[in-house]
Amino acid sequence: MRQVVNSFIKKHSLLPSGVTVVVGVSGGPDSLALLHFVKEKEKQLKLKVIAAHVDHMLRGDESAEDYIFVENFCRKEGILFEGVKINVRQYQIEHQLSSQVAARECRYRFFADVMKKHQGHILALAHHGDDQVETMIMRQIRGAQGTGLAGIPVKRSFSEGVIIRPFLCLSKEEINHYCQMNNLIPRIDKSNFTSKYMRNRIRNEILPILKRENPSVHLRFQQQSELMLDDEHFLERLTEQEMNKVIITKEAKRVVLSISKLIHTPIPLQRRGFQLILNYLYEGNVPEITTVHIEQFLLLLKNDRPSGALDLPSGLKVWKSYDQCVLSFESEKDAKGYECQLPLRGIVTFKKGKIIGEVFNSLPDHLQLNKNVIICDLEKLTVPLLVRTRLQGDCMSLQGMRGTKKIKELFINKKIHRSDRDNWPIVVNGDGEILWVPGLRRSKLALPSVDTREFLVLYYKDVHS
Structure with missing residues (x-):
């Protein structure tokens, strides 16, 4: 022996x-x-x-x-x-x-x-x-x-x-x-x-x-175990390479991935990618996860419905929204709102990123306008400006539109993942009117004109940019 x-x-x-x-x-x-x-x-x-x-x-x-x-x-x-x-x-x-x-x-x-x-x-x-x-x-x-x-x-x-x-x-x-x-x-x-x-x-x-x-059946099983592990370790290395392309964000108790990129990887790597994500989230102490869980996860991602959810052992939640899938130990309802004052000259930081404010007497020549930058007529605003998360019934007036549009509808139209909506920054005028939803749309409030004497420029930088 x-x-x-x-x-x-x-x-x-x-x-x-x-x-x-x-x-x-x-x-x-x-x-x-x-x-x-x-x-x-x-x-x-x-x-x-x-x-x-x-x-x-x-x-x-x-x-x-x-x-x-x-x-x-x-x-x-x-x-x-x-x-x-x-x-x-x-x-x-x-x-x-x-x-x-x-x-x-x-x-x-x-x-x-x-x-x-x-x-x-x-x-x-x-x-x-x-x-x-x-x-x-x-x-x-x-x-x-x-x-x-x-x-x-x-x-x-x-x-x-x-x-x-x-x-x-x-x-x-x-x-x-x-x-x-x-x-x-x-x-x-x-x-x-x-x-x-x-x-x-x-x-x-x-x-x-x-x-x-x-x-000597125990020796045959042991040999089979070692061969399988060799194969699995090789496939895991391939899976890690693919998951680097699939995962959008990775935090301590939360992973966000691209559904389209995952389902275009080979099926054996899809299953192993799911397992790697679980190993990360459960910190190596993965509970009893079976092929049933894996098939439920893949079916959730591949069905035609734009949203859906799945519960996994030990409180891990999975939910999809459009092309994103979130695996997290925090449910969507656990997201905590925030509200903070936005300085006209300075920076405010929050969970999803930061907003920078600058004031000019004339329009800067170098300024490149896009969905993450807006220009306002400072004299048409009521200060202080606030950055907050959405509230029930939020609406905004959009340029070129009559009436108002619900922020909820804006998120849906822009296909913003449900888990991101409760943390998305909203810039509000001092009288409570919504000025801007960074990265998506601005309102028709305080649009600059030829008579504008002070220009407020706001820049939004996402935490992942």
Whole structure:
């Protein structure tokens, strides 16, 4: 067994010399064997080994005894022990999670804390080949895609270092044999034998059938996982290149993309582009996203309706408006309005950009008029001017038109994304009449003439220009 694991470690460059290794230890056969294996390499590779154990407080006295067992084992073997008791049930209720997800989040947060405390480079976990088979089958059943179908990675970034899984090349039977040969007497978690969870049903009912067909089936699945990951990493690089053309804006909790540009990319890159955006918005902690979510997202973008919305897990909202699609943890209704005074000579800054004001006694020769620049007769204005967001019932008088036009209709006609409308700047005269909707239209208020003595010039600069 040692030879198999050593070859696997060498192949994937998992365990360099002179590093601090935190080993996640539950007290069961897999993690106890891994701790023993890493401890054996301590002197040879000049490692600093730390055991990290979490009592999730879900199994009463049994889990409390696991804590004591691991602590005593480490004391006997001269291994630094870090343990914690976490009320996972309370965390589960507070965050409305399943018990398994809640336990995982608490456990990994503790592992990250231990790594930071000891400046750890590596978190070693004892997932093995049978776990890999179970995971890949389970994700296939649930409709995973991309890297999700590849199952458990051998190595990935975590906290300030990496997670490694050197036992993915082993079967459960081989680990049990290792424990017997090294006089290790692990704890047994009886919940592993219940059929309550899908993973356990696959382990107890499906895996034995596969092993009868091929006792080394875990190695075939592991090989398939590595091949799939190689392919996915290549496709991800292509996807990143395409997404740079597709994404219009990217903020901490919000991404805006061009629908037309996305749907003109190859379909495999569309799906992976969606996944990359989710990885960014969820900050790497992507919940269970399946092919169903992906198909719903793509159908939303490709249908003929100019607008639509979709809810994703953990409060992520998706909505489309014309050629733009927004993915955000803030709903459209969460947008907060603003109002600020616009100086005649100076700059006012707001969420979407800034407006610059200048006053001239004669019309500047260099001035280039466009939708982002207007000229006003200063004497026809009432100061102070204001910049604010839209209000219910806003209207403006347009040059060459009788009556008024609703700002809402102006936004619709100009195909302004619904998520942008509540933040769009509107310049208002001191008496409340709308003077200008920057980037779109100006009103017929205060138009300059041959009799104008003072010219007010306003420039609008979008935050993305």
